[in-house]
Amino acid sequence: MKLAPTQVLVLGFAAVILIGALLLTLPIATKSGESAGFLTALFTATSAVCVTGLVVVDTGTYWSTFGQVVIMLLIQIGGLGIMAMSTLFALILGRKITFKERLVMQEAFNVNSLEGIVKFAKYILIVTFLFESTGAVILSLRFLPQMGLKKAVYYGLFHSISAFNNAGFDLMGNFNSLTGYVSDWVVNLVIMGLIIFGGLGFYVLLDIYQQKHLHECTLHTRLVITITFFLIVVGALLIFLLEYNNPKTLKPLDFSTKILASLFQSVTPRTAGFNTLSLPDMTTASKFLTIILMFIGASPAGTGGGIKTTTFGVILFTVLSVIKGNDETVTFKRTIPRSIVYRSIAIAFISICIVLSVTMVLSVTEASNFLTELYEVTSAFGTVGLSLGLTPKLTVIGRIVIILTMYSGRVGPLTLAMALAQRQKKNKAIMKFADEKVMVG
Amino acid sequence: MKLAPTQVLVLGFAAVILIGALLLTLPIATKSGESAGFLTALFTATSAVCVTGLVVVDTGTYWSTFGQVVIMLLIQIGGLGIMAMSTLFALILGRKITFKERLVMQEAFNVNSLEGIVKFAKYILIVTFLFESTGAVILSLRFLPQMGLKKAVYYGLFHSISAFNNAGFDLMGNFNSLTGYVSDWVVNLVIMGLIIFGGLGFYVLLDIYQQKHLHECTLHTRLVITITFFLIVVGALLIFLLEYNNPKTLKPLDFSTKILASLFQSVTPRTAGFNTLSLPDMTTASKFLTIILMFIGASPAGTGGGIKTTTFGVILFTVLSVIKGNDETVTFKRTIPRSIVYRSIAIAFISICIVLSVTMVLSVTEASNFLTELYEVTSAFGTVGLSLGLTPKLTVIGRIVIILTMYSGRVGPLTLAMALAQRQKKNKAIMKFADEKVMVG
Numbered sequence: 011m012k013l014a015p016t017q018v019l020v021l022g023f024a025a026v027i028l029i030g031a032l033l034l035t036l037p038i039a040t041k042s043g044e045s046a047g048f049l050t051a052l053f054t055a056t057s058a059v060c061v062t063g064l065v066v067v068d069t070g071t072y073w074s075t076f077g078q079v080v081i082m083l084l085i086q087i088g089g090l091g092i093m094a095m096s097t098l099f100a101l102i103l104g105r106k107i108t109f110k111e112r113l114v115m116q117e118a119f120n121v122n123s124l125e126g127i128v129k130f131a132k133y134i135l136i137v138t139f140l141f142e143s144t145g146a147v148i149l150s151l152r153f154l155p156q157m158g159l160k161k162a163v164y165y166g167l168f169h170s171i172s173a174f175n176n177a178g179f180d181l182m183g184n185f186n187s188l189t190g191y192v193s194d195w196v197v198n199l200v201i202m203g204l205i206i207f208g209g210l211g212f213y214v215l216l217d218i219y220q221q222k223h224l225h226e227c228t229l230h231t232r233l234v235i236t237i238t239f240f241l242i243v244v245g246a247l248l249i250f251l252l253e254y255n256n257p258k259t260l261k262p263l264d265f266s267t268k269i270l271a272s273l274f275q276s277v278t279p280r281t282a283g284f285n286t287l288s289l290p291d292m293t294t295a296s297k298f299l300t301i302i303l304m305f306i307g308a309s310p311a312g313t314g315g316g317i318k319t320t321t322f323g324v325i326l327f328t329v330l331s332v333i334k335g336n337d338e339t340v341t342f343k344r345t346i347p348r349s350i351v352y353r354s355i356a357i358a359f360i361s362i363c364i365v366l367s368v369t370m371v372l373s374v375t376e377a378s379n380f381l382t383e384l385y386e387v388t389s390a391f392g393t394v395g396l397s398l399g400l401t402p403k404l405t406v407i408g409r410i411v412i413i414l415t416m417y418s419g420r421v422g423p424l425t426l427a428m429a430l431a432q433r434q435k436k437n438k439a440i441m442k443f444a445d446e447k448v449m450v451g
Numbered sequence: 452m453k454l455a456p457t458q459v460l461v462l463g464f465a466a467v468i469l470i471g472a473l474l475l476t477l478p479i480a481t482k483s484g485e486s487a488g489f490l491t492a493l494f495t496a497t498s499a500v501c502v503t504g505l506v507v508v509d510t511g512t513y514w515s516t517f518g519q520v521v522i523m524l525l526i527q528i529g530g531l532g533i534m535a536m537s538t539l540f541a542l543i544l545g546r547k548i549t550f551k552e553r554l555v556m557q558e559a560f561n562v563n564s565l566e567g568i569v570k571f572a573k574y575i576l577i578v579t580f581l582f583e584s585t586g587a588v589i590l591s592l593r594f595l596p597q598m599g600l601k602k603a604v605y606y607g608l609f610h611s612i613s614a615f616n617n618a619g620f621d622l623m624g625n626f627n628s629l630t631g632y633v634s635d636w637v638v639n640l641v642i643m644g645l646i647i648f649g650g651l652g653f654y655v656l657l658d659i660y661q662q663k664h665l666h667e668c669t670l671h672t673r674l675v676i677t678i679t680f681f682l683i684v685v686g687a688l689l690i691f692l693l694e695y696n697n698p699k700t701l702k703p704l705d706f707s708t709k710i711l712a713s714l715f716q717s718v719t720p721r722t723a724g725f726n727t728l729s730l731p732d733m734t735t736a737s738k739f740l741t742i743i744l745m746f747i748g749a750s751p752a753g754t755g756g757g758i759k760t761t762t763f764g765v766i767l768f769t770v771l772s773v774i775k776g777n778d779e780t781v782t783f784k785r786t787i788p789r790s791i792v793y794r795s796i797a798i799a800f801i802s803i804c805i806v807l808s809v810t811m812v813l814s815v816t817e818a819s820n821f822l823t824e825l826y827e828v829t830s831a832f833g834t835v836g837l838s839l840g841l842t843p844k845l846t847v848i849g850r851i852v853i854i855l856t857m858y859s860g861r862v863g864p865l866t867l868a869m870a871l872a873q874r875q876k877k878n879k880a881i882m883k884f885a886d887e888k889v890m891v892g
């Protein structure tokens with residue numbers, strides 16, 4: 011039996027989640043020595059493999075070192091898996107879809123040959139290892155005076171892996187995430203760097219590495235960089251303004267720390283899930299801004315989730331082109347084909363439908379408020395992991411719903427994009443109907 | 452000086468609003484004999500001319516008969532104005548855009564000739580008069596035993612005009628809207644009928660009248676009918692399920708009244724603004740469903756607001772086409788041109804941005820919760836008028852923001868659609884850039 015790439019993805023993730031859940035159900039996985047129970051273990055394993063980071067129990071205080079190492083491995087497998095699968099998919103599609111006359115990765119990796127696949131796997135492992143080990147060393151050195159050698163190395167490694175894979179799991183205890191490090195420039199910059207590089211995607215990293223200059227890169231890379239930069243800057247600016255006078259978040263901090271914390275809260279929805287400010291204490295406007303940023307998420311072929319920066323970018327540039335009176339989507343002196351625009355609309359529309367439907371379900375099953383439920387669902391679907399505190403209080407139905415949302419948010423958009431792209435190729439000879447216009451707006 | 456159609460619309464509405472506000476500032480406009488003050492008068496006049504229906508003071512108890520008649524006239528002018536302007540716009544554009552080989556209205560009205568314009572104006576007035584007088588007679592007869600002749604005729608006329616123009620103003624007192632008539636089949640059916648026919652648009656009414664059979668109608672008409680029917684049925688079904696056990700809404704009602712009330716609450720967001728159930732007592736899920744329905748709104752060239760059923764329909768059928776593997780938007784065996792699809796995306800995207808931005812502003816200025824603010828803003832932007840009770844409590848800044856939102860929600864989408872359509876025609880000779888694809892999703 012030969013499996014399609016989408017089936018490998020869907021079944022592979024499910025298998026790893028199940029194995030992880032079984033390991034986490036073992037009594038030795040918890041500090042107390044009592045089994046966590048299957049639902050809690052399944053929730054945690056799903057969150058780890060999908061690199062989401064939502065947790066029903068605190069990672070640092072609830073799980074034993076064994077449990078934490080299982081979680082760390084699940085994050086690494088999940089992160090590598092999604093990065094490899096989505097990049098491979100781009101390569102496979104890339105044979106038919108020309109990303110540019112000069113095909114960056116098809117030159118490097120011929121995915122039709124065993125040799126090419128091995129080379130590709132080696133590259134992804136090397137890139138991951140380079141980023142994670144660099145992050146781990148710097149974080150360990152920073153934690154050293156505070157924690158001693160053994161704990162510092164362990165914490166450095168865990169948080170570096172968690173950050174590069176955009177997982178957002180932390181060992182700081184009591185659901186605190188990185189709030190204790192709000193003014194720590196080293197920790198903030200390292201974690202932000204890992205989040206951003208992990209979220210840009212393997213394809214973009216390789217393209218930048220090969221081309222040196224941004225204007226020589228593919229449209230894809232330029233779009234990813236532009237939208238990522240735009241979201242970080244606008245997000246940070248708005249959070250800075252909205253939280254400036256909030257006594258529970260930015261107000262007590264000095265000016266430069268205010269800027270650092272705003273920047274961090276703008277980077278983390280893409281889709282890491284760490285936080286240095288108290289999320290429930292943020293203003294309603296900031297919470298909603300975070301929801302929008304989480305929904306957009308990171309870039310394709312990386313470790314992050316969401317509908318992706320490029321999907322948002324394609325829609326944004328379509329709107330800007332229409333406003334300018336152009337009837338095609340033009341960006342960076344390139345035309346984005348209609349099929350890509352339509353596919354972006356489909357991905358955004360279906361994702362909105364899923365998030366809103368699940369939120370409606372939670373509004374029936376949970377005793378919370380709408381914004382909190384929307385926040386948690388978007389966080390689960392976008393594999394972000396930021397939480398206003400609802401997740402640990404979820405009902406059994408709520409937990410199951412969020413487990414399914416995390417899973418579908420992880421494998422869904424990619425398999426959907428794959429399936430849509432493949433269908434469009436097959437149906438070229440479809441019947442052509444006459445044009446007819448309608449009034450809109 | 453010759454004004455463009457968009458300028459006529461923008462300035463004409465502003466002028467009527469200002470005159471209305473001045474009249475409502477007069478002491479004789481209120482029951483108490485004291486001036487309402489300019490801000491309250493401006494809010495009410497804007498709400499009436501934009502046929503929104505949001506009110507900061509109760510129409511039935513606060514305003515004198517003089518004030519109420521001013522409001523009724525403002526509604527009539529606003530409703531007729533938007534219907535005439537938007538239909539004229541379709542006619543003007545229609546000369547270049549072929550709605551179908553056989554041009555329904557260009558045959559009937561040649562807008563280049565004075566004769567054609569007069570004939571057109573006569574038709575719109577006749578259609579409006581027929582619907583409103585029929586509604587007024589039936590409602591008056593129904594109100595007669597309860598109110599006596601004079602009041603029954605007045606109430607019949609006021610509510611018929613308010614319903615056909617999708618205004619949602621009522622005289623029942625204490626912000627009660629039609630909650631006292633929740634089980635009254637005559638009132639419900641008449642009001643629903645007026646709302647739906649007013650919301651379908653003049654173009655669709657004329658097309659149906661001329662063609663007799665739906666399958667002979669233009670794609671525009673079939674799309675409007677299909678989406679309107681779909682929204683009413685799905686909306687009613689969901690409200691029925693979500694409110695079935697709610698002791699403050701459907702639970703105390705008998706089965707057939709449950710169905711009637713669900714149907715009414717599903718029709719009124721398109722974009723009338725009457726209600727027969729207590730809106731603040733509805734479930735969170737129903738409130739959010741109402742927000743979505745209000746955002747979509749009614750059909751073009753009618754009295755309703757929102758992004759319009761056709762805009763939603765074009766996006767929906769694009770998504771369905773993509774899922775089916777088609778790279779064009781196909782519906783009813785017709786292809787919708789890319790330019791219309793892109794324009795729909797632009798209208799939906801810009802509208803989402805406006806609603807979310809204004810909601811963020813209110814979340815800073817008002818002491819309420821997110822869902823309530825989003826509800827009120829969507830209601831204002833979509834010219835709906837449904838309220839969870841925030842509007843009468845708005846701060847001064849909040850009132851000004853909602854006034855601007857009502858105005859931009861009324862003239863915005865149409866002028867935007869006009870401007871976009873005209874720009875696209877002008878820029879045909881724009882430079883063509885090479886295609887390049889990007890990964891999405």
Ligand SMILES: [K+]
Nearest residue numbers: 062177282394
């Ligand atoms: K995450």
Ligand SMILES: [K+]
Nearest residue numbers: 503618723835
């Ligand atoms: K209305």
